[in-house]
Amino acid sequence: MNKIKCGILGATGMVGQRYVSLLENHPWFEVTYLAASPRSAGKKYVDAVNEKWQMSTPIPDSVSDLVVGDANIVESAIDKCDFVFSALELEKDLIKKLEFDYAKSDIPVVSNCSAHRWTKDVPMLLPEVNSSHLDVLSEQKKSRGFEKGFVVVKPNCSIQSYICPMFALEKAGYKIDKAIITTLQASSGAGYPGVPSLGLLDNIIPFIGGEEEKSELEPSKILGRVVGGEIVEDNSIKISAHCNRVPVVDGHTACVSLSFKEKPIMEEIIKAWTNFSSVPQELNLPSAPKKPIIYSTEQDRPQPRKDRDSEGGMAVTIGRLRECKVFDYRFVGLSHNTIRGAAGGGILNAELLKAKNYL
Amino acid sequence: MNKIKCGILGATGMVGQRYVSLLENHPWFEVTYLAASPRSAGKKYVDAVNEKWQMSTPIPDSVSDLVVGDANIVESAIDKCDFVFSALELEKDLIKKLEFDYAKSDIPVVSNCSAHRWTKDVPMLLPEVNSSHLDVLSEQKKSRGFEKGFVVVKPNCSIQSYICPMFALEKAGYKIDKAIITTLQASSGAGYPGVPSLGLLDNIIPFIGGEEEKSELEPSKILGRVVGGEIVEDNSIKISAHCNRVPVVDGHTACVSLSFKEKPIMEEIIKAWTNFSSVPQELNLPSAPKKPIIYSTEQDRPQPRKDRDSEGGMAVTIGRLRECKVFDYRFVGLSHNTIRGAAGGGILNAELLKAKNYL
Amino acid sequence: MNKIKCGILGATGMVGQRYVSLLENHPWFEVTYLAASPRSAGKKYVDAVNEKWQMSTPIPDSVSDLVVGDANIVESAIDKCDFVFSALELEKDLIKKLEFDYAKSDIPVVSNCSAHRWTKDVPMLLPEVNSSHLDVLSEQKKSRGFEKGFVVVKPNCSIQSYICPMFALEKAGYKIDKAIITTLQASSGAGYPGVPSLGLLDNIIPFIGGEEEKSELEPSKILGRVVGGEIVEDNSIKISAHCNRVPVVDGHTACVSLSFKEKPIMEEIIKAWTNFSSVPQELNLPSAPKKPIIYSTEQDRPQPRKDRDSEGGMAVTIGRLRECKVFDYRFVGLSHNTIRGAAGGGILNAELLKAKNYL
């Protein structure tokens, strides 16, 4: 099979680097185009990314010498790739326009950015949860005059560690009405250079700009339904999120207290998690974790360094399910923020799109 | 004035070391006796503590050459000191017996240990909150046949960062009914050797044995009232605590969501905190922070490394008061776990006892 | 091909865990026996290792339920495996005896321990450097009455980052006479629990017991020659090693200043390194890195987190070759201490033994 050619916008940033790494040897996709800021444009990728390379494997030979394009110039991408992953680091309004411009030029955009997360006809995809949201794409194309192009986005990196297990419970019939969550988020979530080392040596920072808002609001769209060509939010779960930055390289942890409409018994919850399987598993997508949710029975897990790489960084690991003294139950969730929560999640979205014949 | 002579039981452990450091040049107390395990007994303190010394200032000359006694042998302490600070690291039942044995031998015990926290006639003191609990001491002495001796304890180190600000609100008339709390606790809270470095390099550990129970239950005794020679618990606040170990040397952080009986306005809360002052301040105790609660207006504070040392490590720093999407308000609290939360808190208890003529 | 059955002595420790991880899916070897202390004996491996598991991938299913044997009882291993990897954590003299006991019972021992490193007829193998030392095994067997059994050891984990590049230079004809080395060694090198977290948070420890001696002395045996059934040391290079423990999970870094008999030009050195290839590469051993030495041209490399996993953690990465103001040249070397420097190195030794028909 001929591989589908893909580009990466924002290829020199942290998420861009992770895309480059994860797509080495991908069975369906082949990186043929890399774009970044005008400052990087014209350089070989290896020279543009240089000391900023943060992955633990070297830059793949296949992209090392690719000459980086200017991500602001849509024309540069034409004929170079069939679709793009967007990990742009620009102002929101610029990204909004630029992603639609790529779509207009027949280049579908699988985005990691927050710019279009609240655009009504843009699905915020989490394939295990809401693959049905792809239904809005026909409306998106029609109303915006896109022919082959379109835009899909993915949610914020802080979300997967709690929204996947919460959705699994809802799907199994255990309706949640309230969640109070505290996240302990990894340094890589802030990109590079991101948080200064003096901020995370012998320290934690109990604030991440804009993160609590995203963590609280995005679930309502993710869990929504497509009605009349638009995604209608589901606001039935009230969420409070406290977001902290901690001295961890990769892996966001969430401490979650849940209140249910009707309190299930503990065994039902564990069963709902361990049995959870969804569209990516049915379609056998290359990046889909065999088990999207892993329940760990050890008393002190999940831990970032030990659990983030489960199933290639695509599984969410849950542990410490126990009674909550105020709500019904509480647990700890963990997911890899730059794999499941960013580039890996984006690739899974693209795989879903391919399997559903959108690419 | 002649200084009061004090001993330290468990003098070689982390909390014991902190006592030794903080008591250097104390205006009222003088360290004249150090005791530890039989393994250390008979050695000079400097040799017994050796590589385990974790403070950032050297061992004070005044105690460096003191010959360490065996903490299990009460007689060794007699005539060597007027009272003892207990930071014993033994089995709970042994500590329980031993602390009462010291009391029986006319040596008052100001304890940092959890052993007697739930003994009905032993006050769990937090001087800004419940100095009135000293009233049970007369009953304790009488019923147990102590003449000059007695035992007081202090609460767990995880508590001060949220119980002080919660009490300040209750005292100001804003009744709290529920609190969901996530703590990010420093390595020093586990003592030495404590948590292995592999557990806290590029990692956090979402579990601390017994800590959630203490964090949830102790407030009910702290906030209780003395009735008929006993402390009667106040269970009006339901508390859920998620406790995590994070790569920080000193300073426990708490992310707190609060539900009130009646929701106050934000300004009232901040005013209640910044105006908060209590018995230690009125008595002008040497270790009492001038402001027991400091409210920081910066958006990313409190942070352990920057705020733990406020007022010599005895103040609690609060920040990020904001609306909670599920409860009423949320905030971040921080206190120094081995100063305010352990040795410094113990010293403040002793100062209160002295000011109230118990010592 | 039927796989060779191997056992792991000390299977619950850090190095033992690494063996277990690396041997999952090994093309030649299959783990059929795990042994540890009497405390662990009789338990399933998963229960024995429990919270101590430090790898970032889960315990392989194939060994998870193996019942752990008592490593002190040689008989337990008989018929269970064809040879053993030894990562025993016992007193030196006990290990010495025990490893020979296994050999006497026809079970070859591929050891990671230091016990037999200075036994004259036991080769201290680094396959790229001294595979010829296997020649002493015939004498070892004869003089000690072993039939099928024997003992080989590997050098200390601190050594590979500088001895491989130094040997490559010697082999290319550039004779070194002096080396002053400072190592920055990872926490995992101390095993588990190893260094307390308070020792490595906002801190480094400029001392590792016994490490400087090993780092200075072992090269003389490694670089020696087999003469008359014994390994005769080569003391022609004087080495001074300063060993430090730093807050890094895996990966030992070495800062090296070299003095040559005759100073080569810089290009010759780089060429000697990049062209270096040896017996494991010729034999195409499964764990052999294609390039045993990788020279990085970036100005700030090698770095532990970014370079330790090169070639599956089996390559040594070198960088920053530059003139030394006192000696001739200096450079920075890095190797993965629990892969190349421990379990991976042991497996490479076993592969060499198999390829040379000793197993």
Added chain:
Amino acid sequence: MNKIKCGILGATGMVGQRYVSLLENHPWFEVTYLAASPRSAGKKYVDAVNEKWQMSTPIPDSVSDLVVGDANIVESAIDKCDFVFSALELEKDLIKKLEFDYAKSDIPVVSNCSAHRWTKDVPMLLPEVNSSHLDVLSEQKKSRGFEKGFVVVKPNCSIQSYICPMFALEKAGYKIDKAIITTLQASSGAGYPGVPSLGLLDNIIPFIGGEEEKSELEPSKILGRVVGGEIVEDNSIKISAHCNRVPVVDGHTACVSLSFKEKPIMEEIIKAWTNFSSVPQELNLPSAPKKPIIYSTEQDRPQPRKDRDSEGGMAVTIGRLRECKVFDYRFVGLSHNTIRGAAGGGILNAELLKAKNYL
């Protein structure tokens, strides 16, 4: 006594913040002027420094509301202060010019910057070592037309941990001819934001731009003599320095191997260090450590977190003196990089200047 009024140029940076902290309650100096970049100028100090504040004590009330001046405009400082501490973060050539401009305007400059370190008539002061270099100031003033102004600088922060102990040996008559040094330098040495957290989580960086050159060359000027109104370098010690950045907040560690003209015995070296005392001690300068060199006999010291604060961060702590297998002796030295190595060192220079009637 009326305090001398001083200004701080570059007051919002890491070193500037340290000056502000250390000068709170200084017995001789009073901060009356703060200057920084045009971006900060016109703001209150508290607002200009804001989240960048990295000290563990709060901004002193006495300077919190000072309106920050533009450091580029010399006139702003006139009448506001009697001299300035310079911690400017600008291009070298700009600093060079600016510092001389302040001097020309009768404002002496006590600089922390590297710009004038190699200007022949500018002393690079380390008061324990070369207070006699002040003699060039008369020539500096005359030849450059300064009336009351002048410029003195201090050496790089990496130097104090080895140059003080080396000088103490030379002064005691033990002539050194070669030194190979590896430094493990703290994050704060790179300023703020400085090194990204991803660079120092589970990692070290074996490269600091320009640092090895400074570490190797500056000692020759520091140890030089004043001849004919110029400082003539002493190049008799050859130094090689490997500089690494490690995950430590404050405190630079140096691993040092020394070769002597004639090898002293170990006791002589320790005696030379413990007896070392110099001009700042004789003059009883307020910031002078009572013991400029502390020799620690514990086998695993000095350590950054435990020893950097010795004598208020102004002492150098030495440990692990032992034979070197290649040179004569080796040891580990440690000093606080932003106190002794920067702001504290600058203040000591100013105190020396005051005591010698230059201020």
